[in-house]
Amino acid sequence: MDFFLQQTINGIAIGSVYVLFALGFSLVIASLRVFHVAHAAVFTWGAIFNWHLVEGRGWPLAVSLAVAALLTGALNVLCYLALIRHLEDRPNKEFAAFISSLGGMIVLTELASRDLDRSTVGLPARAVPRQVWDIGGVRISIVQLMMLVVAALAFALLHWLIQTTRFGRQIQAVAYDRETARMLGVNVLGVNALVFFLSGALAGVSAVLVSVSFNVVSGSLGDSYLVIVIAVMVVGGFGHVAGNFAGGFIVGLVSVYTSAYITSAYREVVIYSLLLLFLVVRPTGLFRTSPLQVKA
Numbered sequence: 107m108d109f110f111l112q113q114t115i116n117g118i119a120i121g122s123v124y125v126l127f128a129l130g131f132s133l134v135i136a137s138l139r140v141f142h143v144a145h146a147a148v149f150t151w152g153a154i155f156n157w158h159l160v161e162g163r164g165w166p167l168a169v170s171l172a173v174a175a176l177l178t179g180a181l182n183v184l185c186y187l188a189l190i191r192h193l194e195d196r197p198n199k200e201f202a203a204f205i206s207s208l209g210g211m212i213v214l215t216e217l218a219s220r221d222l223d224r225s226t227v228g229l230p231a232r233a234v235p236r237q238v239w240d241i242g243g244v245r246i247s248i249v250q251l252m253m254l255v256v257a258a259l260a261f262a263l264l265h266w267l268i269q270t271t272r273f274g275r276q277i278q279a280v281a282y283d284r285e286t287a288r289m290l291g292v293n294v295l296g297v298n299a300l301v302f303f304l305s306g307a308l309a310g311v312s313a314v315l316v317s318v319s320f321n322v323v324s325g326s327l328g329d330s331y332l333v334i335v336i337a338v339m340v341v342g343g344f345g346h347v348a349g350n351f352a353g354g355f356i357v358g359l360v361s362v363y364t365s366a367y368i369t370s371a372y373r374e375v376v377i378y379s380l381l382l383l384f385l386v387v388r389p390t391g392l393f394r395t396s397p398l399q400v401k402a
Contacts, residue, residue, distance in 0.1 A: 108243040113366045114359065119250035120319070121358020122257035126312035127331060128338040128350040129264060130305035135344055137281045137301050140203040144185050145309055146328035146335075147214035152178040152310030153317040153327050154218055160233040167233050167318065175310040182306025183299050185210055191295070194284075219325030226324040234318055249319050256311060261351050264304075277301060333374060334361070337381040343391030352392055356380075 127149060134142045155177045159170035189206040193199050237248040268274035276297050279287040288294050309328075316331075317323045334357060342353025357377060364376045384391065 109366075111244050113362050115244060115246060115250065117359035117362035118355055119253045119358075120362060121355035122253040123312045123315050123319070123354075124331075124334060124338050124358050125257045125351050125354030126260055126308050126315070128335045128342070128354055129260060130308035130312075131335050132339050132342075132344060132346070132350050133264070133301055133308075134305050135339070136346075137277050138190070138203075138298060139200060139281075140190055140207070141200070142185070142190070142207045142302075142305075143204065143332065144189065144207045144210035144214060145182070145305065146332040147211045147218065148178050148182050148185065148306050149309040149313045149328035149331065150215065150218045150325060151181055152313030153323045154221060154325075155310065156314040156317060157227060157229060157323045160229055161227075167235070167314075170233075171311060171314045174314050175307040178310030178313070179303040179305075179307035182302045182309070185214075185306075186299060186302040191298075215325060215329070222323070222325050224325065226322060228321045228323065229317060234321060249315070253315050253319070256315065257351075257354075260308060260311070261348075265348075267304075273297070273300065330374075333381075334377060337377050339391070340381050340384050340389075341391055343393035346391070346393040349391055349393030 131142070131145050134140060134145070152174050155174040156167075156170045159165045159173055160167065165173070185207070189210045190203045193202045193206060196202050235248045235252070239246050268277060276287070276292050279290070279292055280294055280297050284294055287297075313327065316327070338350060338353040338357045340353070341356055342349030342351070357380070360380055361373050361377060364370070364373045368376075
């Protein structure tokens with residue numbers, strides 16, 4: 107029983123990181139209806155930015171995490187302006203933006219690999235919190251606690267932002283009808299840029315937590331999480347913040363249970379099978395959301 111409880115805690119912790127990654131991805135899809143696959147490369151750069159700040163400048167993790175989030179947010183805005191903005195008026199913008207974003211992912215991934223000299227690096231020992239609590243035979247680390255707290259705060263912030271603020275109403279208006287929103291005085295370019303900034307910042311935070319948890323930073327770090335985050339969105343429901351929250355924990359638990367009770371070699375296979383199952387049985391996910399809505 108202790109082993110099962112331990113794996114459940116591990117699954118909830120890693121699931122919270124999946125939640126953060128999926129929240130940003132889903133926010134872009136729901137508001138712009140664009141499958142921004144370069145988000146995975148932005149995720150990679152979040153871990154790299156944090157590594158440079160911690161390893162090269164000796165910054166404490168709390169400060170480097172915040173700065174890495176700001177840098178990845180800015181990088182994602184640059185992706186929007188360079189890869190997607192000029193395609194928004196095309197009749198086939200979804201497909202064109204996907205191809206453009208795919209090219210951006212390839213370029214950013216290659217730059218990330220070159221930045222690290224095509225090697226895998228780790229964070230210095232001083233930067234990785236080591237405190238662990240043993241509660242009834244179950245070990246809970248400070249990193250796992252950090253994952254849960256950050257995910258909960260991000261969820262609460264997005265819920266408040268989308269449901270109660272003027273900016274949230276503008277996001278929903280642009281998602282529903284971009285031209286009408288523009289005629290009503292909404293700064294569509296500014297709203298889209300801020301959506302991409304928030305999305306990139308969430309990717310950066312999740313990447314830092316992953317790199318701290320597994321102490322691994324590589325140029326292809328985001329690639330392995332791309333299918334996982336797609337599964338999270340399919341399970342939870344595209345464009346639904348609460349759905350991504352539930353989907354992230356489900357996929358996290360499935361991932362950890364597979365590694366613990368079968369083998370880690372089949373983790374991606376099981377997650378992909380779960381994705382296919384939901385596409386066949388319940389394609390709308392756990393939380394049904396109109397493609398023209400952003401729900402929190």
